[in-house]
Amino acid sequence: MKLVKISFIHVAVLLSLFLGACTTAQKATAPAPAPAPVAEGDAYTGTDTVKFLADGVPDRVFFSTNKFNLTTAAVNSLNKQAAFLKANANLNVTVEGHADERGTREYNLALGEKRANVVKDYLISNGIASNRIKVVSYGKERPANPASSALAWSQNRRSVTVRPN
Amino acid sequence: MIQRIVIVVLLLLFQQSPLKALVAIDITRGNLDPLPTAISDFYFDDSIKADDSIRKSRLDKKIPELVQNNLQRSGLFFPLEKKSFIQKPEVAHATPRFEDWTFIKAQVLVTGKISLDKNQRLRVEFRLWDVVSAKELSSLAFFTTTENWRRISHMISDKVYERLTGETGYFDSRIIYVAETGPKTNRVKRLAVMDQDGHGVKYLTLGNELVLTPRFSPDNKYVTYMSYFRNLPRVYLLNIEAGIQDLVGDFPGMTFAPRFSPDSKRVIMSFAKDGNSDIYAMDIKTRVVERLTDHPSIDTSPSFSPDGSSITFNSDRSGTQQIYTMKSDGTAVKRISFGEGIYGTPVWSPRGDLIAFTKFFRNKFYIGVMRTDGSGERLLTENFYQEAPSWSPNGRVLIFYRETPSDDKGRGGNAKLWSIDLTGYNERMIETPTDASDPTWSEILTKK
Numbered sequence: 001m002k003l004v005k006i007s008f009i010h011v012a013v014l015l016s017l018f019l020g021a022c023t024t025a026q027k028a029t030a031p032a033p034a035p036a037p038v039a040e041g042d043a044y045t046g047t048d049t050v051k052f053l054a055d056g057v058p059d060r061v062f063f064s065t066n067k068f069n070l071t072t073a074a075v076n077s078l079n080k081q082a083a084f085l086k087a088n089a090n091l092n093v094t095v096e097g098h099a100d101e102r103g104t105r106e107y108n109l110a111l112g113e114k115r116a117n118v119v120k121d122y123l124i125s126n127g128i129a130s131n132r133i134k135v136v137s138y139g140k141e142r143p144a145n146p147a148s149s150a151l152a153w154s155q156n157r158r159s160v161t162v163r164p165n
Numbered sequence: 166m167i168q169r170i171v172i173v174v175l176l177l178l179f180q181q182s183p184l185k186a187l188v189a190i191d192i193t194r195g196n197l198d199p200l201p202t203a204i205s206d207f208y209f210d211d212s213i214k215a216d217d218s219i220r221k222s223r224l225d226k227k228i229p230e231l232v233q234n235n236l237q238r239s240g241l242f243f244p245l246e247k248k249s250f251i252q253k254p255e256v257a258h259a260t261p262r263f264e265d266w267t268f269i270k271a272q273v274l275v276t277g278k279i280s281l282d283k284n285q286r287l288r289v290e291f292r293l294w295d296v297v298s299a300k301e302l303s304s305l306a307f308f309t310t311t312e313n314w315r316r317i318s319h320m321i322s323d324k325v326y327e328r329l330t331g332e333t334g335y336f337d338s339r340i341i342y343v344a345e346t347g348p349k350t351n352r353v354k355r356l357a358v359m360d361q362d363g364h365g366v367k368y369l370t371l372g373n374e375l376v377l378t379p380r381f382s383p384d385n386k387y388v389t390y391m392s393y394f395r396n397l398p399r400v401y402l403l404n405i406e407a408g409i410q411d412l413v414g415d416f417p418g419m420t421f422a423p424r425f426s427p428d429s430k431r432v433i434m435s436f437a438k439d440g441n442s443d444i445y446a447m448d449i450k451t452r453v454v455e456r457l458t459d460h461p462s463i464d465t466s467p468s469f470s471p472d473g474s475s476i477t478f479n480s481d482r483s484g485t486q487q488i489y490t491m492k493s494d495g496t497a498v499k500r501i502s503f504g505e506g507i508y509g510t511p512v513w514s515p516r517g518d519l520i521a522f523t524k525f526f527r528n529k530f531y532i533g534v535m536r537t538d539g540s541g542e543r544l545l546t547e548n549f550y551q552e553a554p555s556w557s558p559n560g561r562v563l564i565f566y567r568e569t570p571s572d573d574k575g576r577g578g579n580a581k582l583w584s585i586d587l588t589g590y591n592e593r594m595i596e597t598p599t600d601a602s603d604p605t606w607s608e609i610l611t612k613k
Contacts, residue, residue, distance in 0.1 A: 104509035117440030146575025
């Protein structure tokens with residue numbers, strides 16, 4: 001009886017050690033908690049593939065899978081785009097909406113359209129006239145990164161603000 | 166642009182017996198044992214002189230070979246080796262010695278004769294024999310030209326298929342698709358059309374602008390598709406014979422995901438306005454537009470039921486992509502997909518009883534079918550990426566496209582057309598000269 005009890009205790013201790021180890025390991029690799037009200041999801045946060053409309057004005061923002069809401073990073077970038085467009089009042093732009101390749105073609109066209117319009121609406125709410133902004137959705141037709149990887153897909157879920165040629 | 170071929174005379178030589186043949190194929194249960202079929206060479210009869218150039222066409226070999234390829238690809242027939250045939254084509258065509266064909270385990274036999282009539286018209290006659298019960302099942306002759314031999318072969322294949330399965334055939338039909346070339350980040354896409362067996366690819370656009378999702382009208386006169394002409398993504402209508410393209414409607418934004426109504430008179434599609442996609446229908450003649458859905462979510466990929474009374478479509482109004490049905494006036498909207506994962510591209514079968522779809526679940530893509538109330542979901546094939554099924558005219562086969570993954574340099578990814586039987590058997594790639602996507606099957610070219 002006693003022996004059995006001890007072994008139970010041992011198991012419990014081992015388990016707690018194991019769980020504890022797990023928890024610490026997770027803590028070590030987890031990114032700093034986002035201060036933003038908006039969840040970042042699996043949106044790309046790096047700078048590869050990003051181009052610039054002007055010095056310090058990124059041309060694109062990234063979205064989470066199947067989402068079209070703006071992340072904190074996206075809002076930061078769009079604030080810079082809005083300031084840039086205010087400073088260049090004669091410049092019109094097109095916002096392209098894009099999706100990753102992990103979805104049906106027709107749905108992705110609609111999703112790209114939603115993403116481009118969310119960006120357009122944000123720029124309008126920051127004082128840019130709506131007639132200066134066109135939108136076009138490319139769905140999954142024009143990936144920025146051609147690879148079939150989680151990284152590439154996150155870089156392809158984007159809107160890109162482009163100057164007309 | 167597609168050459169219309171008129172079959173001058175369809176001459177029924179023997180009335181088909183109302184009784185079912187002893188030899189018959191049950192196509193509802195998968196093709197576990199395809200029917201052993203002997204397809205004899207055809208022969209030129211004496212009306213074609215020995216030095217006539219028609220003999221150089223080798224149609225006596227080419228027509229039966231094409232019939233054999235069609236029947237074999239259906240998965241329902243097992244063509245027997247020609248070198249095991251004992252009887253000569255002309256003897257077998259007159260009256261087969263059935264023992265000779267039973268001996269090589271043939272259950273049915275196809276024979277044929279090519280001749281010239283009094284007016285020097287080419288006449289191709291075929292006969293289908295039931296070897297087991299030693300009788301003729303059907304016989305038909307076509308008047309044609311040597312250039313049309315493929316059409317004739319497809320029509321013969323359809324007749325054989327129909328007589329032995331009791332279903333309409335699908336070999337005399339075409340497939341429209343998007344031919345893809347160039348790097349993945351800047352793909353060049355052209356509309357292409359070909360026979361259902363992959364032969365005779367013709368390109369309908371030059372590739373100057375992105376084109377997507379072409380669909381035949383049920384009367385085979387039009388194609389509707391989406392084009393980025395002048396960087397304005399819109400739905401277009403192409404009159405195939407006249408080669409004239411027209412914008413469908415005058416929408417102040419993107420229109421996409423077009424499909425015809427069963428009477429070929431209307432196009433249904435999505436129109437995206439201010440980030441919201443809803444479903445609209447436009448009458449081709451009157452240009453009158455009707456809005457069918459009005460919901461802040463994405464509504465797209467509409468497809469009519471064959472009787473025109475209902476529409477199935479894709480919506481994420483529940484929070485994820487799911488399949489819905491509604492009446493064709495937009496009322497009685499009902500969600501029908503409730504399985505795990507997300508669902509897209511619903512297409513109503515030409516028989517009316519099933520809806521084919523794409524499903525994404527645990528990082529895999531599936532092509533499946535369900536009944537029109539959402540019950541009886543059956544997944545036919547699983548892969549890294551595949552979508553957009555389209556039904557064969559008889560509702561027995563689905564064609565779709567499949568993509569392979571690319572590596573970190575963007576290499577290795579390709580897009581190809583595949584077909585699979587409704588039973589889940591007989592999955593096959595359809596060879597195309599380039600990468601290919603968005604296939605749609607036409608109706609049978611010669612309607613009865």
